[in-house]
Amino acid sequence: MAVMKTYKWNMPTRVVYGVGVFARLAEYCHPFGVRPFVVTGCHSARAAGLPNRLLGAFPDAVIFDGVDENPGTSVCEEAAALCRSAQCDFVIGLGGGSAMDAAKVIAVLAVNDQPCTSLFGNDQYTRPPLPIVAIPTTAGTGSEVTPYSVLVDESTNAKRTVRGTTLFPSVALLDPERSVSMPRNITIATGLDALSQAMEGMISRNCPLSDPLALETVELVRRWLPVAAEYPGNLEARGAMLNAGMLSGMIIAQTGTTVVHGMGYYYTLRHGVAHGLANGLLLAPVFGFNAHQLPEQVARICEALGRPADPADPGDSEAVAKAVGEGIHLLFRDLGISPAARDHGVPDGVVNAYATELAGDPYRFRNQPGTIDESLLQKLFQASYEGAAFSM
Secondary structure (H helix, E strand, O other): OOOOOOOOOOOOOEEEEOOOHHHHHHHHHHHHOOOEEEEEEOOHHHHOOHHHHHHHHOOOOEEEEEEOOOOEHHHHHHHHHHHHHOOOOEEEEEEOHHHHHHHHHHHHHOOOOOOHHHHOEEOOOOOOOOOEEEEEOOOOOOHHHOOEEEEEEOOOOEEEEEEOOOOOOOEEEEOHHHHOOOOHHHHHHHHHHHHHHHHHHHHOOOOHHHHHHHHHHHHHHHHHHHHHHHOOOOHHHHHHHHHHHHHHHHHHHHHOOOHHHHHHHHHHHHHOOOHHHHHHHHHHHHHHHHHHHOHHHHHHHHHHOOOOOOOOOOOOHHHHHHHHHHHHHHHHHHHOOOOOHHHHOOOOOOHHHHHHHHHOOHHHHOOOOOOOOHHHHHHHHHHHHHOOOOOO
């Protein structure tokens, strides 16, 4: 009998889910004060009128809507200075993962006099942040339940992570009505992000306790992401995807991410491919490789994707690799998008350089099983570029 690996589990965020819970915002934020600093994006939340509705609950709130996709260190420092000068009590992240990630760092910098670049790493601050309330309007990043903030370090144009045991939001409010205005492309990209995080958690070197959550997330995405993309007003689909995103955040809060994220950042920062889509374009090849490392784990993912491997031999890594590639490509077909990175703006002839660069930074795939080297990364990137499955 195998002995379960050592693991840790910490999930202090209070999650509140339901249609209409946004209207009860003041009730859930009451313990934190009356003057929130609201961090949101320039477009979707404002277009939906959410900041104005929030001001109805908190007339003294300060709205900061300068967060773009892939926020950097400078915007967080600018916002933190405003938060301090306004003497805000707590911070609300309202929007997608970018807004929530920025909100976490702003909450830290508001009470710690240090440059944003000094926060990268683990617990690189002294005073705990202001209380954080996360209200996702997209469904996929799971930032509402993680202790991470991923920012662009503008000195290197690389994505880096701030981690802190006190960065978990105090409250996460999940209201399906807040996501119905999400455009189709963002619906798909964030949904693929949830799928990626769940699948990565299944094979991570950390925390096997999250596996049931991961399989539930994969099933939710397979069933409901095409529905949410095609019928944006379907609250059942929107609610299912909000829960998938939240569960995927709970998973990576315990397991961390794998080489998929490390590779996907190149597509995002170099070619503007949305983060979740970038990850999704790498799933078929990377999990073809993972099937040869952990065939039984990947076979469970295949089952959740609705494409089970040969039940006569669940340890047949070739059959599992084929099945997981087919499952991912079938989902892409149902979403009406290409699985090839070249069809999403990644140019020819760049992936080998990315493989060389990533191979020199093994910390970025420390949770990934198997031996990762430059040659393997070249094969994985090339398969993703072509929209092909991985072959040993």
